[in-house]
Amino acid sequence: MLTVLSLGVVVFPGLFVICNKALNSHFRNWNDAEVVQLSGRVVSTVHAILATISGVIIVTSCAGNVMTDRHRLATDFVWFGAPYMAYDIYVIYVNQYYKEKAKGIAIYNERYFSRIKRLLLKDILIVIHHVALLTIFMPVVLFFRRGLGDFFIGCFFTTELSTPFLNLGKTLIQLGLEDSKLHKINGLMVLLSFFTCRILLFPFMYWVYGCSYNIPILSVPYHIPLHCNIGNICLLAPQVYWFSLLCRKACRLYSRQNKPQRATSKDSLKSS
Template identity: 55%
Template sequence: MLLSALACGAVVFPGLYFSFRAVLRRLFPKWSDADVVFVSERLVSAVHGSLATAAGVIIVMSCKDVMKDNHWLVNSFTIFGAPYMTFDIFAMYLSHFHTQRAKSPTAYGHSLQTVRAFLYKDWVLVLHHVALLSVFMPITLFFRRGLGDFFIGCFFTTEFSTPFVSIGKILIQRGLDDTRLHRLNGLIVLLTFFTCRILIFPFMYWTFGRQFGIPLVKVAFHLPLHCNLGNVVILAPQVYWFILLVKKAKRLYLRQKKAKTNGEKEKNRIEDR
């Protein structure tokens, strides 16, 4: 069953990527290669995020005992998603390559320097994917001893914000970052990211404490040290990314407010004449 899930993931995600590229080229012939490749990569990311969220919700709703209840989706979706994590690194590299090539068509090609530039630019996301493959996946499949499926389901639901993040990046890529749709999507990103990537941690501690009659403030003292450290390691980048999102939203708001103010001043100046 696990080999079938692995094979399925290895077919589905690259297949979706190249299908999106073909469809976008046909629908939008004036788009550049950079646009087509970037949007295709973000669409696949949105699909994976949606599937992970759905799997997580099913697992969380099915596990009444947070420690001992099991669900077949935990191992199956972990294996199914592994090819996505591997392929997405390649897809991100292609996006970087075509974006840079659009700026310098004759001077930019595939090389070790290009790979280094990509890794330098997107090292956080690459590290995130590598950590999921090298740390999260082995722990989920081999070292949990069948315990804690509920918590793995909670971690799956952290992908709920991913489709909205992808939509936002697509809108920016297409020069639509000053639209009402982008502002609305940005608000949804902040809400979903904060809820499913930050508040999910106190929720997991609260659920554990409720089952065993432990107050929330004392739950951490009843868990092994490695569990708490693992959660801190996972939570830290989420807080970092959320701060970046808030700063970006603030810059966008101030820029649009300044543009609106300048527009009103220019309108008043014209009317005065």
């Protein structure tokens, strides 16, 4: 337990520092904000890949009995990933700090704790998400579920599948490749993976539970504890909100890219 936790404490901040140094030496014309952003995305992608792989292993290993089958990764990866959540809150603060510094906003005379509060509030949903994982999800998984439901813990780990695509999309924009074919294909993968692993995942878990106990999916909420339903709703709600933002962004991108084509077709009609 302490070994796995210590490994997480070393791996994620250590990888962030290594990425910072490598990017600073390779992209000498980038400012601190750009370096921190890309370094954070690299570490986030590594964490997401490890979480997804762990989730798939757990789900496939515990499919026999979704409530009682066990796999040690269901607890080990929680210990390993907990430092990442704390580290990522720090990166959110540092990222916002360097963004304001790059824009020339005076922040040096501001009180330290006031600055932390203000900068973290700019990504308040993500901060709340990470804090909730540390203070609610982690204790429940490790201490209060009585060794039940490793299958569903694995399902929650697979929600990170969309993260590498999200990070790749932001990186392509940062590199000026937002009009490339790769960015368009990646945008479709973002929507598909996010919808599948962060929204459809919840009815899937209810369906699997119903199949295991011969219960119709619509009756499952009445057969499981109330706090499980409330917890799922609290986890699903921000995912639906974030997915709506992704859809709006995709629509804006599609309309923006089609405008030149429409203008070109109109010009050709006029000339003819």
